[in-house]
Amino acid sequence: MANYAKMQQIYADIRADFRYEHELYGCLNCGICTATCPSAQFYDYSPREIVQLLWTGNVEQIYDAMQEKIWACAQCMTCAARCPFKNSPGGLVAIMREIAIAHEMQSAKDVLRPFGRVMLKLITTGNQLSPDMIQPDHFPDWGPNIQKVEGNLRTLRKAIPVKTLQTVDTAWEVSLKTSVEMYTIWEMTGVLKSLQLMDENLFDVIEDFIDEKREEYEEWLEEQAE
Amino acid sequence: MQDTVLVVGAGPAGLSAAASVANAGYQAVLVEKETVLGGAPILSGYAKLVPSGEWAKEAIGRMIHNVEAHPRISVHKGAQVERFGGEPGQFSATLSTGQTVSAGATILATGFTHFDSVNKPEWGFGTFEDVITTSQMEQMVASGKITCPSDGRVPERVAILLCVGSRDRQIGREWCSKICCTVSANLAIEIKELSPQTEVFIYYMDIRTFGLYEDRFYWKSQEEFKTKFVKARIAEITASGDGRLLLKGEDTLVKRPIMIPFDLVVHAIGMDPNLDNPRLAQTFGITLQHHGYLERAEFYTNPCGTTRPGVYACGAAYGPETIDDSIAQGAAAASRAMADLHALAKAG
Numbered sequence: 001m002a003n004y005a006k007m008q009q010i011y012a013d014i015r016a017d018f019r020y021e022h023e024l025y026g027c028l029n030c031g032i033c034t035a036t037c038p039s040a041q042f043y044d045y046s047p048r049e050i051v052q053l054l055w056t057g058n059v060e061q062i063y064d065a066m067q068e069k070i071w072a073c074a075q076c077m078t079c080a081a082r083c084p085f086k087n088s089p090g091g092l093v094a095i096m097r098e099i100a101i102a103h104e105m106q107s108a109k110d111v112l113r114p115f116g117r118v119m120l121k122l123i124t125t126g127n128q129l130s131p132d133m134i135q136p137d138h139f140p141d142w143g144p145n146i147q148k149v150e151g152n153l154r155t156l157r158k159a160i161p162v163k164t165l166q167t168v169d170t171a172w173e174v175s176l177k178t179s180v181e182m183y184t185i186w187e188m189t190g191v192l193k194s195l196q197l198m199d200e201n202l203f204d205v206i207e208d209f210i211d212e213k214r215e216e217y218e219e220w221l222e223e224q225a226e
Numbered sequence: 227m228q229d230t231v232l233v234v235g236a237g238p239a240g241l242s243a244a245a246s247v248a249n250a251g252y253q254a255v256l257v258e259k260e261t262v263l264g265g266a267p268i269l270s271g272y273a274k275l276v277p278s279g280e281w282a283k284e285a286i287g288r289m290i291h292n293v294e295a296h297p298r299i300s301v302h303k304g305a306q307v308e309r310f311g312g313e314p315g316q317f318s319a320t321l322s323t324g325q326t327v328s329a330g331a332t333i334l335a336t337g338f339t340h341f342d343s344v345n346k347p348e349w350g351f352g353t354f355e356d357v358i359t360t361s362q363m364e365q366m367v368a369s370g371k372i373t374c375p376s377d378g379r380v381p382e383r384v385a386i387l388l389c390v391g392s393r394d395r396q397i398g399r400e401w402c403s404k405i406c407c408t409v410s411a412n413l414a415i416e417i418k419e420l421s422p423q424t425e426v427f428i429y430y431m432d433i434r435t436f437g438l439y440e441d442r443f444y445w446k447s448q449e450e451f452k453t454k455f456v457k458a459r460i461a462e463i464t465a466s467g468d469g470r471l472l473l474k475g476e477d478t479l480v481k482r483p484i485m486i487p488f489d490l491v492v493h494a495i496g497m498d499p500n501l502d503n504p505r506l507a508q509t510f511g512i513t514l515q516h517h518g519y520l521e522r523a524e525f526y527t528n529p530c531g532t533t534r535p536g537v538y539a540c541g542a543a544y545g546p547e548t549i550d551d552s553i554a555q556g557a558a559a560a561s562r563a564m565a566d567l568h569a570l571a572k573a574g
Contacts, residue, residue: 025395030431030459031476040476040483049481082348082461084431086395 006103007059010066013099014054014092023091027051033079033089045072047079047089054092067107070096101194109198116202119195124209126182127171131157180217183210228315228567229253231560232329234307234506237265238549239541240335241289242556247333248298252564255327256293257319259502261304263290265337267549273367273416275549276408277442281368289553302327310510314536315570330570331536331563334520335556336506338497338542341391341399349390349493350463356471357463357491360386360406363413372421374490376469381424381489384417385473386410387460388430392496392546401517403496404546407434410494411443414453427454427488429475463491497546510537519545530559538563 002010014020033047034040040047050070053062073093080088100108112119117138122128131153136146153168164172186192196203231247233240236258247254262268264286267275272282293299302321309320310332319327343351343359350357355376358366366372374381388410392403407430414426428447433455435444447453458475466472470487477484499518500506507514513521513533520543523531530538540559541552 028431029457029478031457031478032459032461034476034481035458035461035474035483037483046476046481048476048478082396084389084394084396084459 002063004059007063010099010103011057011059011062013102014062014095017095017099019091019095023088023095024051024054025085025087027055027085027087030084032082032084033087036078036082038076038078039072039074043072045069047073047093050089050092050096051087066096066100066105068111070100071107071111098194101197104197112198116199119199119202120206121170123186123191123195123206124179124213125170125174126179127174130170131168176213176217176220179213183214228330228571230255230327230329231563231567232257232307232317232319232327232332233335234332235265235335235337235541235543236260236263236290236293236301236303237335237337237541237552238267238286238289239337239543239547239552239556239559240265240333241286241293242553243333243335243540243560244293244299244556245289245296246557246560247564248293248296250560250564252298252567254296254299255302255329256299257302257305257307257321257327259304259306263293263301263303266340270340270361271365271368272361273364274412276405276412277439277550283368307509314566315574317536330567331538332510333556333559333563334506334510334512334532334537334539334543335541335552335559336500336502336520336539336543338499338546339501341403341495341498343390343493343495345397346390346394346493348462349387349460350471350491351493354463354465354471354491356381356489357493359390359493359495360409360413361495363417363492367413367416367420370420372417372424372490379489380421383488384424384426384490384492385460385486385488386414386426386428386492386494388428388433388494389459390493390495391498393431399496399498401496401546402434404434404436405548406494406496408436408439408443410492411435411439411447411453413492414447415443415451418451418453425454426451427456429456429458429460429473431457431459497542500543503543510534512537517545519543528562530555530562536566 031048037047039045053065070093073090075090077090079090118128121130139146157166157168167173230253233244233254233256236256240256244254244256260269267282267286275282275285278285294301306322307319308322312318315330317329317332340361356374372380388406391399392401410428414428417424417426433444457478460473460475462474464472466487470489471491473486473488475484503514503518511534515521520539521533522529522544523533530540532539538559540555541547
């Protein structure tokens, strides 16, 4: 549990975000956001509650909501599309998540840990999911059907008559130049820094990968020059 | 010429303005684009009016009769002003019928356009037969029978959704339409009177039965007619398997999303600026305010004026307005127009 000063700082950081005023104009508690929210159907989560909570300025309750509630949002932004004020409760959640990460909240680490495999793939290749990630262990909800994709991935892949889809460790053929440009974006937008705060080990693995790819790209450029 | 006032629009405001002009001994020329007089209450077939409780046909009908029978009012139906020029004391208007009207002053009583509910597709109007507007419910009440359009059954549960086309930044309606809360409470009473077994629910963000409408409509509909007011804005309307409608909302008291079945859903539609306003602004050389209603000259010393001297306005042309206030404004605009003409005549 954080001390009061820390919770105050977290709340101050949320409000200081440049998007905050744009995401929250006013609220009449009409509930249209919660009524339309798919997450609210299944979880103890309500976009209206998030908006109202931020208005109360109750830093303990806000801190509490950042432990679990804000991670139930699917970021579908239906709330933003429906709100008669054009507020974006989903946008407020995005800010709160970023602040949770910036403050290295344990809850954020716990929530994000299962996404490590996806993060690795996404940050290194720009692909969220690739055929070789479809392993029986990772998709228990698929039941016995998972057996159909096990073993002969390359053959299955070849059966798809689209040229760019003949890969198994990425969803499509990833260009080296695009990858290197993407790494610059990850760096400049603070994604890598956020990752480092959440999972130092994963960050090290990814950084090594990025260094390697950058070297590869430099070599390729030199080859072209010759 | 200086004793003639051109009045454009023959709804409550325009009828009132024309009658005031004529009763004061001036000449009025009333131009109405529709072929019948009376404006929205007559054209949309309103039932009993707020706050008098009189049937629209009788109340507005009386105004129409006074205007049509008045020797100093000439009426042009099915006509629009196509060209307009001149200055205070001597304006000239050419009508779509080819006729020319000379007038010392002009009063625009051009009213509003009902919000078109198809602009909020998630609320099912145009998709489900049993989703209707307050205008249609007014007509149903006037016909004396409350039924579901889909199969003619008497509805067990009716939901009235407030703020349809009002107070909604998503669709650029950043105004309160002022009348819908009271109209809806009044309709709930009328529904219950005609169909005592029907339960009526009103879904709202705020209830704005301002002034003397509070006890006569809001409280009365709850206390005497058992209307249930629920603080929630409905997110979507879908159909359930049994042919009823399902409303998706949040019960803001228990803070959980809910699905509620209804037989009939009524959109309490708001008041848009008249669709003709851009054309009217061009024809009459006046300015519209940023929502698209007519710009008022000045709030405190020239409340009936537009941005063009000698051209006045009244009623819902300026923004959402009640029938009784539109009538009062019509009389006020007429007084102001005649006073200015009188001053011109004295000076000239």
